[in-house]
Amino acid sequence: xxxxxxxxxxxxxxxxxxxxxxxxxxxxxxxxxxxxxxxxxxxxxxxxxxxxxxxxxxxxxxxxxxxxxxxxxxxxxxxxxxxxxxxxxxxxxxxxxxxxxxxxxxxxxxxxxxxxxxxxxxxxxxxxxxxxxxxxxxxxxxxxxxxxxxxxxxxxxxxxxxxxxxxxxxxxxxxxxxxxxxxxxxxxxxxxxxxxxxxxxxxxxxxxxxxxxxxxxxxxxxxxxxxxxxxxxxxxxxxxxxxxxxxxxxxxxxxxxxxxxxxxxxxxxxxxxxxxxxxxxxxxxxxxxxxxxxxxxxxxxxxxxxxxxxxxxxxxxxxxxxxxxxxxxxxxxxxxxxxxxxxxxxxxxxxxxxxxxxxxxxxxxxxxxxxxxxxxxxxxxxxxxxxxxxxxxxxxxxxxxxx
Numbered sequence: 390x391x392x393x394x395x396x397x398x399x400x401x402x403x404x405x406x407x408x409x410x411x412x413x414x415x416x417x418x419x420x421x422x423x424x425x426x427x428x429x430x431x432x433x434x435x436x437x438x439x440x441x442x443x444x445x446x447x448x449x450x451x452x453x454x455x456x457x458x459x460x461x462x463x464x465x466x467x468x469x470x471x472x473x474x475x476x477x478x479x480x481x482x483x484x485x486x487x488x489x490x491x492x493x494x495x496x497x498x499x500x501x502x503x504x505x506x507x508x509x510x511x512x513x514x515x516x517x518x519x520x521x522x523x524x525x526x527x528x529x530x531x532x533x534x535x536x537x538x539x540x541x542x543x544x545x546x547x548x549x550x551x552x553x554x555x556x557x558x559x560x561x562x563x564x565x566x567x568x569x570x571x572x573x574x575x576x577x578x579x580x581x582x583x584x585x586x587x588x589x590x591x592x593x594x595x596x597x598x599x600x601x602x603x604x605x606x607x608x609x610x611x612x613x614x615x616x617x618x619x620x621x622x623x624x625x626x627x628x629x630x631x632x633x634x635x636x637x638x639x640x641x642x643x644x645x646x647x648x649x650x651x652x653x654x655x656x657x658x659x660x661x662x663x664x665x666x667x668x669x670x671x672x673x674x675x676x677x678x679x680x681x682x683x684x685x686x687x688x689x690x691x692x693x694x695x696x697x698x699x700x701x702x703x704x705x706x707x708x709x710x711x712x713x714x715x716x717x718x719x720x721x722x723x724x725x726x727x728x729x730x731x732x733x734x735x736x737x738x739x740x741x742x743x744x745x746x747x748x749x750x751x752x753x754x755x756x757x758x759x760x761x762x763x764x765x766x767x768x769x770x771x772x773x774x775x776x777x778x779x780x781x782x783x784x785x786x787x788x789x790x791x792x
Contacts (some may be wrong), residue, residue, distance in 0.1 A: 394787070395463045396768045402776075404769050409463060411532070412436045412539035412573060414476045420461040422529025425515035430640060432478040435543040437470025440487060440557075440790040441762075442533045444771050444783040446594050446661075447697050452520060452772055457701045458525035465534030465785075466492040466522040467567040469560065473537070482542045487556045488742055489549040489566040489744070490540055491736035494520040494530055497545030500696035508733030513541070524637025526701075533583035534768060536787045548740050555748065561755035561762065562643030562747045564784055565619075567597065570743050570754050572734040573659070574597025574693045577607055579730035580655035580693035584608035587653040589685060590641060590679045593621035595758045595782040596695055597659035601756045606657075607744065615640050622778035628636070628757045638750070639667045641685050653688055656682035662713070673706050676715040683721040691728040694721050698731070736784055758782040762791040 397420075416422065416429040442465050451458040468490040471481055482488070491587065494514075501518065504512050509518035514528035523532020531538060540546055556563060578598050582588055588604045589729035590597050593616035604612045605628075614625040615633045622632040633643035645651040658678045659705045666674040667681070682692050698713055707710035724728065744750035746752045758783045763771050771783035784791065 391537065393536045396465060396763060396765065396785070398451055398458055398462045398464055401672050402452065403436045403466065404452055404772050406766060406768065407461070409531070409535065410483070414539070416529070419529065419531065421462075421525060423452055423515045424514045426542070431539060431541050432476045433543060434539050434541040435472050435479055435482055435547070436474040436502045437468065437490070437538050437540055438473045439468060439470045439533060439536060439538060439787045440536070441469045441560055442634060442785045442787065443467035443564060443567070443569070444525065444768070444775055444785065445525070446596060448546040449772070449776055450661070450663065450697060450699070453704070455702050455704045456525045456699055462523065462525065463532040463535060464523045465532035466524055467564065467569070468522065468538060469531035469564045469567060470533075470538065475543070480545050482547055482549065484759065487553055487562060488549045489726060489741060490533065491546055492521050492568040493733050493736055494522065494528070495546060495737065504706070505735055505738050506676065506729055507735045507737045511751050518568070522552055524573065530664050534765070534785055536765070537731070542644050546742060547552055550744070557790065561760050561784060565754045565758065565760070566740045566744055568736065569595050569758070569782070570599060570603070570737040571600045571736045572596055573601070574603035574743060575734035576600040576657040576659060576693035577603040577655070578693070578696035579691065580657050582607045582655045584657050585610045587590065587648060587775070588613065588657065589644060589653040589682070590614045590657045590659055591682060592616060592659035592696065593618060593625045597657070598625060598758045599754060600657045600659050600695065601625060602628065602752060602754055605629065606752055611648065612654065613644060617671070618778050618780065620778065624759050624780040636669055636671070637669045640681055644685060645662050647770045652685050652687045654688065656686040656692045658682055658692065658696040658700060660692045662698045662702060675706065675710055676717055680718045683725065683727060686723040686725070686727060691730070694729060694731040697732060706754065760784050763784045
């Protein structure tokens, strides 16, 4: 039997490389698996040999102990791989194909999938709409920070790259199609970004940088990125963004210094529920980003909210925050007729178009997010450095495909 190593959550602040079973065409019991999913037949799935699998900020929320994730949960929802086995019901995907895997698992058959709402598929998670690999409360599908991983509903879910050699050459860019590039793009699109827009992106982590890249791709006139991390702000400036340092105070005054007015057309929250207040020594204040975005987004504008918010946060600052109940200034949003879009990005809505932009050199997302390939064995170190604020997108290389 082929060996399979994987990165697992072991408790707050701790991940380890462990041995796990080689995938089969059946969902087995294990950490985080919904009991109603145990024994589910997966004749429509394929087994991938992982080409690249990335560390995500959403993974970090779990690793910090800020979710109800169980110990030994195998991590990883940003997956690109080579097909090595196909289930008996797979018709179009073949052994040897190199494919991107949308992080949200979808059946392709339910009402939501047929309406392109693949982030809230009705058939893959018995607990609630929507599922993902290696993530708490998302159905228990095994994560992809491993040598091998199973992908269900393969004909529907997988995005096959048209040319193997070209895909491997551009893999550091293409690996971002599984999550952060479509997620950032979704944030920009739902914020209403278009030609000539002024845009504020809260957060200069990888999703924020992907949102800023997407805003540029959509024709924004000015993209402003706010953060407290000097290295991450420098990374945003490296591809033409304006930046503001939120350790010096809130965004409105700094935006006015850049634009002449204290507001933007479009706002993107790429931070989520672990947000901090503004200014030196700011403490955690989870509603800060959403409330500040409502203040600085022009009346009639929109907020794209790809930042993660959860319903269970053991580390929340108060009892309300532990349940995801935040003190939002909804009256501000109502008075200004602002639109809000939250939730998982429906990756399949965007990934093919973004793939074409990468393949034809219209965008260089790996450079913009400062992607760096590391071994599977170095994953714990990558998690620690990312948690410490490294301005880097860590790409795991479990099987030696990446240089």
